[in-house]
Amino acid sequence: MTSSPRSSRTLAVAGGAVLLVALGLVALMLAGRSSGGSATPPAAPAETSADVGFARDMSVHHQQAVEMSFIVRDRTSDVEVRRLAYDIINTQANQRGMMLGWLEMWGRPKSSGAPPMAWMGHTFTPRGDGSLMPGMATDTELDALQKAEARDAEVLYLKLMTAHHRSGAEMARAAADAAGTEEIKNLAAGMVRGQQSEIGLMADMLKERGATA
Known part of the structure; x- marks a missing residue:
């Protein structure tokens, strides 16, 4: 089975489309709030808030999960793994679009020169190997996935x-506890539940293949 050079282009196109949809949804949410009797919309979270930091960092984290899922989609014909990959692509691309949409509506940059995870009270120094935050795959690991088959x-x-x-669930737990907006609190709590469920599913799938995490 050959690797598809279209994966990165597909990811870029899909990400752009999801962001446009998310921006529309966020705009509708804000419009609904302001028309519901509140003359002044809620203040945007501060630049140093958990809300802004989480939205930025988890967007990057999610982007790599989507990338890995596109890769494995082209490296196996196994129905179970491809179904999981599609679920992760759809869920995390949508969530990433929502977070980028909120950053846009809050007037906050989508990237920052600050170290990752500073909003959690500790920072992670990227090692320059593609692993920008805990749990993220290195460039070497992504290359190995590109070359593997079946x-x-x-x-x-x-x-x-x-x-x-x-690592994503750990970050989401911190955001669910520290965020000041209901949007981030609810999204982060849902991420914890969803990713914990998939961790259990993947443990079973690895066992079926004679491997462990």
Whole structure:
């Protein structure tokens, strides 16, 4: 099975479309609030808030999960793994679009020169190998996934995504506790539930393939 050079282009196009939809949804939400009797819309979260930091960092985290899922889609014909990959692509691309949409509506940049995870009270120094935050795959691991096929690709993807989800769920728990907006609190809490469920699913899938996380 050959690697598809279209994955990165597909990701860019899909991400742009999701962002446009998310911006529209966020605009409708804000319009609904202001027409519901409140003359002044809620103040935007501060630049240093957990809301803004989480939206930025988790957008980056999600982007890599979507990228890995596009890769494995082209490296295996296994129905179960491809279904999981499609679920992650759809869910996390949509969530990423929502977070970027909120940053846009809040008037906050989508990227920052501050270290990742500073909003959590600690920072992670990127090692320059593609792993920008805990749980993220390195460039070497992504290259290995691109070259793997069939069962080898499935096992590597499931292991990488399990680590990705564990760190993502930890970040989401912190945001659910520290965020000041209901949007981020609710989204982060939902991420924790969804990713914990998928971690359990992936553990079973690895066991079926004679491997562990």
